[in-house]
Amino acid sequence: MPDYKDELGRRLFYEDIGEGEPLVFIHPPGMGRKVFIEQHPLAKHYRLILPDLSGHGDSDVVNACPDLSFFAKEIKQLLDHLQLEKVVLVGYSCGGMISQEFALTYPSRLKALILSGGFPKVDTFGLQFEFFGGIRWVQKDAATLAWLLSKSHFRGKDFKYELREHMEKSDPSVWLSYYKHAQAYDCTSRLNELKMPLLLLYGEKEVWINHHSRFYHQCEDASLTLVDQAFHQIPATHPHIFNPAVHHFIQRKVSPA
Numbered sequence: 001m002p003d004y005k006d007e008l009g010r011r012l013f014y015e016d017i018g019e020g021e022p023l024v025f026i027h028p029p030g031m032g033r034k035v036f037i038e039q040h041p042l043a044k045h046y047r048l049i050l051p052d053l054s055g056h057g058d059s060d061v062v063n064a065c066p067d068l069s070f071f072a073k074e075i076k077q078l079l080d081h082l083q084l085e086k087v088v089l090v091g092y093s094c095g096g097m098i099s100q101e102f103a104l105t106y107p108s109r110l111k112a113l114i115l116s117g118g119f120p121k122v123d124t125f126g127l128q129f130e131f132f133g134g135i136r137w138v139q140k141d142a143a144t145l146a147w148l149l150s151k152s153h154f155r156g157k158d159f160k161y162e163l164r165e166h167m168e169k170s171d172p173s174v175w176l177s178y179y180k181h182a183q184a185y186d187c188t189s190r191l192n193e194l195k196m197p198l199l200l201l202y203g204e205k206e207v208w209i210n211h212h213s214r215f216y217h218q219c220e221d222a223s224l225t226l227v228d229q230a231f232h233q234i235p236a237t238h239p240h241i242f243n244p245a246v247h248h249f250i251q252r253k254v255s256p257a
Contacts, residue, residue, distance in 0.1 A: 004081045012078060013058040014051035018043025021111075021255055022087040023246075024075065025050045026095035026102075029134065029178035030142070031149065032057030034166040035092065037159050038239035045247060049087070051078055053098075055174025057166050064173045067181040072102040079109060088254060090114040090246065092235050094182045104190050111254050112197040114246060117232045119212035121186035126208025131183045135176065142172045153236035191218050197253035198222040201245060203230035203238075223249065 005011050015033055023046050025036045033050040034057065042048060053071055054062035063070055075098070079087060088111050091099030096118035103113050122128050137145035146167035154160040198219050202210035204226050216222045225245045227234050234242050 004078070010054070010060040010062050011058075012051060012054055012060070012062075012074065014049055014078065016047070016049055016082070018045070018047045020046045021250060022047045022049055022082075022084050023250075024079070024087045024089050026071075026075065026089065026091040026098050027053065027056070028093040028095050029182065030056065030138070030146065030167050030170045030175040031163070032166045032170060034163045035153060036235060037154075037162065038236055039090075039243060039246075041239075042243055042246065046250070049078070049082065049084075051075070053178075055171040057169050061171050061174055064171070065177045066174060067177070068098050068101045068185055069105065071098045071178075072105055075102055076106055076109065085109070086111045088112045088114065088250060090116070091118060092116045093118075093232065094178065097182050097185050097187075100187050100191075100194075101185075103194055103196065104187060107193070107196065110196050112199070112250065113194065114199045114201070114249065116201045116235055116242065117203065117206070117209050118200060118216075119209065120188045120191055120215050121212075122183055123215075124208040124211050127212075128183075131179060135179050135183070138172055138176045138179065142170070142175060143168055146170075153233045159236075188215050191215060192220075194219045196221070197249070199225065199245070199249040199253075201225045201227065201234060201242060203232050203234050204228050205230060206232040221253070223253075 027035050032052045052059040089099045096115040146164050150160045150164035227241050230238050
């Protein structure tokens with residue numbers, strides 16, 4: 001597994017698999033790159049870059065209290081290291097907030113933006129409740145939260161245990177800071193600046209999250225996929241829908257024949 005080191009020798013780990021159009025995947029707080037295990041088949045068509053953000057998984061802690069702009073800069077540094085001028089950025093849940101911050105700060109580095117369960121701010125009581133619960137669990141018992149989240153994402157014991165063990169490596173202070181800064185984030189007034197093609201994917205059953213799709217009406221080139229009978233975790237629970245949706249979007253908007 002490759003890594004690169006910053007000027008102080010701290011390491012950022014990432015997976016780099018497949019060839020073709022580069023897709024960079026951004027994970028939610030605490031989860032690390034293992035939450036995208038079911039996206040590995042996309043490597044048949046694309047080059048997949050799956051980093052552990054600093055303080056997560058196998059990466060070193062660079063900043064004990066990072067905000068979203070810090071993580072966006074970290075992704076830019078990774079792209080510079082890999083000599084990738086433009087990529088497709090794929091953000092899941094809170095990872096979509098980092099992805100939006102990256103898209104707004106470095107728009108010239110993106111060919112397209114994909115948000116699974118994305119939101120520009122926490123706008124519903126249900127999502128606010130989830131954030132408060134996550135923050136409390138990290139403070140109280142991060143290992144138990146890792147167990148709960150891994151169980152909610154994967155039914156198969158192999159992937160479930162792999163994600164859980166990976167999450168237990170994440171630094172609780174970084175995990176907590178990620179949660180808190182995402183909870184306070186709000187880019188709604190800037191969404192009209194997103195000019196690149198945008199794909200939004202939501203689980204039909206998670207109404208307190210798919211409610212946020214309304215904010216993206218102001219975006220210039222946005223497409224929406226609503227997954228029937230699905231909750232929030234569609235990259236993990238519905239890869240048979242998520243992966244083809246990503247593939248078709250890229251073929252249509254990024255790499256047309």
